[in-house]
Amino acid sequence: MAKALNDGLRAAMERDPRVLIMGEDVGRLGGVFRITDGLQKDFGEQRVLDTPLSESGIIGAAIGLAVRGFRPVCEIQFDGFVFPGFDQIVSQLAKLRYRTQGTVPVPVVVRIPFGGGIGAVEHHSESPESLFAHVAGLKVVACATPGDAHWMIQQAIAGDDPVIFFEPKRRYWEKGTVDPDLSAAPPLHSARVVRPGSTLTVATYGPMVKTCLEAATAAAEDGQDLEVIDLRTLSPLDLGPVVESVRRTGRLVVVSEAPSESSITSEVAARIQQECFFSLEAPVLRVTGFDTPYPPSRLEDDYLPDLDRVLDAVDRSLAW
Amino acid sequence: MEEPQAWVPGDPRSRPSRDQVVAGLKGTDEGGVELVQLLTPEGERVHHEHFDRYIADVTLDDLTSLYRDLVLVRRADREGNSLQRHGELGIWVPLLGQEAAQVGSGRALRPSDMCFPSYREHGVAWTRGVDPTELLGIFRGTDHGGWDFAARRFHPYTIVIGNQCLNAAGYAMGQRFESKVGDRETGEATICYFGDGATSQGDVHEGFVWAAAYDAPLVFFCQNNQWAISVPLERQTRVPLYQRARGYGFPGVRVDGNDVLACLAVTRWALDECRTGNGPVLIEAYTYRMDSHTTSDDATRYRLADEVELWKLKDPIERVRVHLARRHGVDQGFFDAVDAEANELGERLRAFCRSMPQPGPERMFSEVYAQASPLVEQQREEYLAYHASFADEGGRP
Numbered sequence A: 001m002a003k004a005l006n007d008g009l010r011a012a013m014e015r016d017p018r019v020l021i022m023g024e025d026v027g028r029l030g031g032v033f034r035i036t037d038g039l040q041k042d043f044g045e046q047r048v049l050d051t052p053l054s055e056s057g058i059i060g061a062a063i064g065l066a067v068r069g070f071r072p073v074c075e076i077q078f079d080g081f082v083f084p085g086f087d088q089i090v091s092q093l094a095k096l097r098y099r100t101q102g103t104v105p106v107p108v109v110v111r112i113p114f115g116g117g118i119g120a121v122e123h124h125s126e127s128p129e130s131l132f133a134h135v136a137g138l139k140v141v142a143c144a145t146p147g148d149a150h151w152m153i154q155q156a157i158a159g160d161d162p163v164i165f166f167e168p169k170r171r172y173w174e175k176g177t178v179d180p181d182l183s184a185a186p187p188l189h190s191a192r193v194v195r196p197g198s199t200l201t202v203a204t205y206g207p208m209v210k211t212c213l214e215a216a217t218a219a220a221e222d223g224q225d226l227e228v229i230d231l232r233t234l235s236p237l238d239l240g241p242v243v244e245s246v247r248r249t250g251r252l253v254v255v256s257e258a259p260s261e262s263s264i265t266s267e268v269a270a271r272i273q274q275e276c277f278f279s280l281e282a283p284v285l286r287v288t289g290f291d292t293p294y295p296p297s298r299l300e301d302d303y304l305p306d307l308d309r310v311l312d313a314v315d316r317s318l319a320w
Numbered sequence B: 001m002e003e004p005q006a007w008v009p010g011d012p013r014s015r016p017s018r019d020q021v022v023a024g025l026k027g028t029d030e031g032g033v034e035l036v037q038l039l040t041p042e043g044e045r046v047h048h049e050h051f052d053r054y055i056a057d058v059t060l061d062d063l064t065s066l067y068r069d070l071v072l073v074r075r076a077d078r079e080g081n082s083l084q085r086h087g088e089l090g091i092w093v094p095l096l097g098q099e100a101a102q103v104g105s106g107r108a109l110r111p112s113d114m115c116f117p118s119y120r121e122h123g124v125a126w127t128r129g130v131d132p133t134e135l136l137g138i139f140r141g142t143d144h145g146g147w148d149f150a151a152r153r154f155h156p157y158t159i160v161i162g163n164q165c166l167n168a169a170g171y172a173m174g175q176r177f178e179s180k181v182g183d184r185e186t187g188e189a190t191i192c193y194f195g196d197g198a199t200s201q202g203d204v205h206e207g208f209v210w211a212a213a214y215d216a217p218l219v220f221f222c223q224n225n226q227w228a229i230s231v232p233l234e235r236q237t238r239v240p241l242y243q244r245a246r247g248y249g250f251p252g253v254r255v256d257g258n259d260v261l262a263c264l265a266v267t268r269w270a271l272d273e274c275r276t277g278n279g280p281v282l283i284e285a286y287t288y289r290m291d292s293h294t295t296s297d298d299a300t301r302y303r304l305a306d307e308v309e310l311w312k313l314k315d316p317i318e319r320v321r322v323h324l325a326r327r328h329g330v331d332q333g334f335f336d337a338v339d340a341e342a343n344e345l346g347e348r349l350r351a352f353c354r355s356m357p358q359p360g361p362e363r364m365f366s367e368v369y370a371q372a373s374p375l376v377e378q379q380r381e382e383y384l385a386y387h388a389s390f391a392d393e394g395g396r397p
Helices: A002-015 A039-043 A054-069 A083-091 A129-133 A146-158 A207-221 A240-248 A264-275 A297-303 A308-319 B018-026 B060-085 B098-109 B122-127 B133-140 B163-179 B202-213 B242-248 B261-274 B303-313 B318-328 B332-354 B359-364 B374-387
Strands: A019-023 A046-051 A070-075 A111-112 A139-142 A161-167 A190-196 A200-204 A226-230 A233-235 A253-257 A284-286 B112-115 B190-195 B218-224 B251-258 B281-286
Touching: A002 A019, A002 A039, A002 B281, A019 A039, A019 A054, A039 A046, A046 A207, A054 A070, A054 A083, A054 B163, A054 B202, A070 A129, A083 B163, A111 A146, A129 A139, A129 A161, A129 A200, A129 A233, A129 A264, A139 B112, A146 A161, A161 A253, A161 B332, A190 A240, A190 A253, A200 A207, A200 A240, A200 A308, A207 A253, A207 A308, A226 A240, A240 A253, A240 A264, A240 B133, A253 A308, A264 A284, A284 A308, B060 B098, B060 B122, B060 B133, B060 B261, B060 B332, B098 B122, B098 B218, B098 B261, B098 B281, B112 B163, B122 B133, B122 B359, B133 B332, B163 B190, B163 B202, B190 B261, B202 B218, B202 B242, B202 B374, B218 B242, B218 B261, B242 B251, B242 B281, B251 B261, B261 B281, B261 B374
Parallel strands: A019 A046, A019 A070, A070 A111, A111 A161, A139 A161, A200 A226, A200 A253, A253 A284, B112 B190, B190 B218, B218 B281, B251 B281
Antiparallel strands: A139 A233, A190 A226
């Protein structure tokens, strides 16, 4: 996935000379996850900026550059470090277009490696996507596979809306195929069925897509045919495929690493019960991280939803 | 002060003197020994070895034009206050007392320069060709800013304190990346306005860091009006604010913010520095907020009337009037004509404000995104249908 993102960024920079990359350690080092590896060498220091260590500055300056006509792609080093920049994201990035009635677009992409599972210290494993999805004016997406990562980052950069782009850091090293044809890629703001099935619908995104697919494989051995949907876009949500699926299966489990309260999973649950009330055979169940701060990493296997917790929810739904 | 301060590591002059610290702490009506002033409160032109050259081209016509700007800007501001008192505006943010800082610095800009205001910069807006009627929507609640941001090169008002300093730094970085810096004649620069209270915000400090790190052609223009709502300057800083620039490695100057000539000269110098690649620069315009923070504020709760009376003696407009009359023999007819024009402006603003249409509910949903969100579209359709369902009853309750 890291390579797919790197190639995607490179293609976007080649396509449009106004595209800039900016962030901490993204230049000479190539980013702490090496997502921007080699880009500064090839595009120079004015297009790949090793910035001061200042997240509010990264977002705030990117906004100014966008007003000037550039298309900045910011890297926030880790999920838990985005909050110094949260003010600029919420107060300026999200609202400038609306404030100016479309006359000052701010096409800024903020890339954030998110989620746990890498045994890191505090602030390096969080899933803050709901905080951004709640903010009008922002678009929020999460990629799950190398193929999606490659095209979604290019689609995000090409659009005129600010996009918070979540990358599942523990999947950076996953292998996968990248379709060389952009026209074959689905639109950025669309969900996708990644495993068709008929028994029960599982909706998820980001790092949990792989987990849920593994759960579906395990469930198949028990004769349960799970349909897995990768939401891909978290704001706006594209619930069409989920609605269509739940009307067939009558059961939905929503899975995310983030805490459950006021979250993407609660939004999906609320809207699906509204849209599919007469199709549901069981309440919408959720499998999430707990409503605690992210724990010390020796406990993260307990905190993070895994194959067994997903299957447990599947069993509870089917037993209803 | 002979020259704008150069940053010399190890030089004892790089540290604030005891007197400077005390002056900063006291923060009274005296700007201190390093205050750049070209026109005294009594209307006397005083000479300055370094900054005189930046207004050497200012003719009598320019002076009368500056006077006219000051008077009209004050009239527009007072009209805003009145309109709020009459219930036509939800709130007004007065600039009374800060006319010279805004007009002087604004008139130093070229059309190709960019400007990032805070929310009190009605006088700068005037110099950018933004009509005062275009400011009213924000305070009446009909829009969030109604001027042509790109054509005026005057960014929307920024209400969250200090945010704009980073946005301005980014914009100025862009000017540098586009090679618009380096030539005194063709170079571009950016100016960013903020207040003394904002200097305690992280974004202002980060703006200083970023502008310095990228040699951005950015003039930080701090209007030190002594009060952040009810909190005096001494709660924000130990040293005079202009001296903060030293710590970031660029020059800082304190100018008499009630002296339109000094503000014009110092800002021209600072913009010149930026255009030629020597940015950024910090200007502290030492001035005073003569009115309350906003029409919702009551300044009598936290400051003495004596202080306001003292500052009235340093009025930014009166000194220009006296100077024009005494030194240039400008007659009463001119001043009367400007006053008449100001009254016309006031009437025009009043009439415009009262006729501003109520925005329709569809406005609420417009331009949230470039690529429409299905959720917002659905909410728009449902709400407009709901709204329309009251048509028979004469409108939504």
